[in-house]
């Protein structure tokens with residue numbers, strides 16, 4: 340049944356393509372990107388256990404003008420992709436912050452609009468969010484049988500949502516469908532996929548397992564739409580049996596070096612793989628953090644990772660950089676617990692060296708050689724991989740295509756949350772500017788490297804890099820961690836901004852196809 344499933348919690352942020360339904364009768368609107376989130380949900384009693392959250396929402400309403408301040412009138416009218424993307428990033432930063440305080444709900448149900456019909460006002464269903472919990476809904480990518488609304492302990496009535504779905508059937512109008520799949524990374528979570536337009540082709544009544552009348556609606560996906568939910572279903576199958584993946588060249592490019600297989604796929608031409616290199620999982624030579632730090636974390640195993648006890652966490656301004664394995668604040672340097680810290684490997688302040696979290700795929704692009712993507716959806720802020728390779732000494736001649744240069748300046752973007760938007764002290768703001776290290780460092784992944792060497796450049800990237808320092812055998816060493824800037828759906832190419840050309844290597848013409856492409860990198 341759909342009812343009650345809206346209370347599923349999503350710590351750590353929103354899912355790719357998640358929609359929040361306004362006018363949703365089923366579950367209270369909450370913090371989310373659409374018009375719904377800032378209102379208190381209808382039917383939620385004042386002074387209930389949600390009142391704390393309502394206060395938080397009220398605080399948000401107060402600060403909305405600040406949020407909108409940077410959008411000029413023309414853009415408010417027309418919008419544009421870049422602006423929407425940047426707004427979503429700011430919104431998600433606030434959401435990440437609020438998720439640290441309280442979990443976030445995604446409503447399940449139907450969205451409707453009011454229409455005039457022969458002088459009568461009617462409700463017409465326009466979108467449906469399916470939980471996928473009902474056996475009929477879970478499997479078929481081209482259709483689903485949707486259960487109507489009503490209590491589980493009485494007959495459903497032909498009113499409100501059920502009436503709006505019946506109206507869409509009568510009018511032969513389309514509904515937008517959002518379908519859920521289980522989030523394999525979080526036992527309590529779902530990922531919501533926008534699956535395009537469906538028609539309601541049939542409606543009937545039947546008895547539920549508890550003996551009450553329920554309405555059922557058959558929804559059929561309209562033809563000639565790109566697969567969305569269907570693609571996720573195919574990916575589920577490939578992950579179970581990699582050999583079924585079309586274009587598979589190699590099951591594991593890392594040859595067992597990584598904790599998860601890195602598949603190699605070519606659906607474009609006959610090339611059998613990239614030129615050879617040694618697969619390593621971390622930086623071969625370490626870069627010593629300057630100035631060297633001598634203090635090591637002294638916390639005891641059980642108390643490690645907390646704000647007060649852990650010296651490493653205190654170096655991060657007293658805040659844990661990761662919450663639920665998601666990077667919550669980007670800084671010039673993040674200090675992780677290291678070799679001499681007494682904490683275990685699942686310490687909340689350790690990310691580097693903990694292995695891949697997503698099934699990654701190196702694939703042949705149409706025109707930029709090989710690229711990298713994931714078979715799993717990736718939440719904004721998730722750690723993707725380290726940039727592994729050899730450290731190039733200053734003064735060495737650098738000519739290869741696999742250079743990571745920390746002195747390149749990338750386009751700035753707003754990723755950290757803005758304290759004033761959640762009513763917090765503005766002085767808590769952490770600068771977005773990743774200050775360039777005193778001695779810039781260069782990594783070459785030409786001879787030795789990992790999956791990061793396949794990440795192509797984009798002027799509108801979905802991955803960012805973050806310097807991370809941790810103690811290894813008594814010295815503090817810098818690593819480069821790659822994190823998702825946005826929620827990234829499966830099979831979307833992972834790209835980062837290489838930054839402005841500094842003279843190392845060759846300047847190249849950019850083929851990223853972003854609307855904001857600067858032409859070269």
Ligand SMILES: C[S@@+](CC[C@H](N)C(=O)[O-])C[C@H]1O[C@@H](n2cnc3c(N)ncnc32)[C@H](O)[C@@H]1O
Pocket residue numbers: 613706707708709710740741742792793794795796797847848849850851
């Ligand atoms: C670090 S490698 C990335 C992996 C590479 N595509 C491969 O096949 O091994 C960087 C090189 O990829 C190509 N490349 C990356 N991003 C590109 C872009 N936006 N436009 C054109 N070529 C790109 C360029 O040849 C660049 O020197």
